[in-house]
Amino acid sequence: MAPIASQAEGSGVYDEVEAVLRASRALLGVVARSVAEALESVTLPQFRVLVVLASSGPVPIGILAAKLGSVPSTFSRFLDRMQEAGLVTRQPSPDSRREVLIALQPRGAAIVEEATERRRLAIGEILEGLDRTERAAIVAAMDEFSAGARAPAPETLLILGL
DSSP states (O other), rough: OOGGSOOTTTTHEEEEEEEHHHHHHHHHHHHHHHHGGGGSSSSSSHHHHHHHHHHHHHHHHHHHHHHHHHHHHHHHHHHHHHHHHTEEEEOOOHHHHHHHHEEEEEHHHHOOOOOOOOHHHHHHHHHTTTTTHHHHHHHHHHHHHHHHHHOOOOOHHHTTTT
């Protein structure tokens, strides 16, 4: 059997795939708009660092660099600029005097929280435009889709700063 994505145009499966693609573009639009304001004060690579730290807490510099696909020596200079901007801080590890942890500063946390809240509000506005039955159907469908897709690897989402 041919993969669903290669089904003939006009077939029921093709139309279903296209509907999901439209929905994914709509959600990506919400994500892009929610991050746009943050990107006025930080770069996308900086935002990616902030997102990792917001979700994981303080992280050793080597592990943080690896998560973001960067070389630790270059990454350290990058973090210097973020520290100077008041986004992150370096702190000694409680487990090893040789290890340095990178932690989120309140300004960096606020940037991530504001982007997340903008996304939450935008999705809420979309859902409010639907009646209760439509909202329930969408929520159930999204739960099913999420379960079927399984959680993406965090590295995959970091490309988009999520």
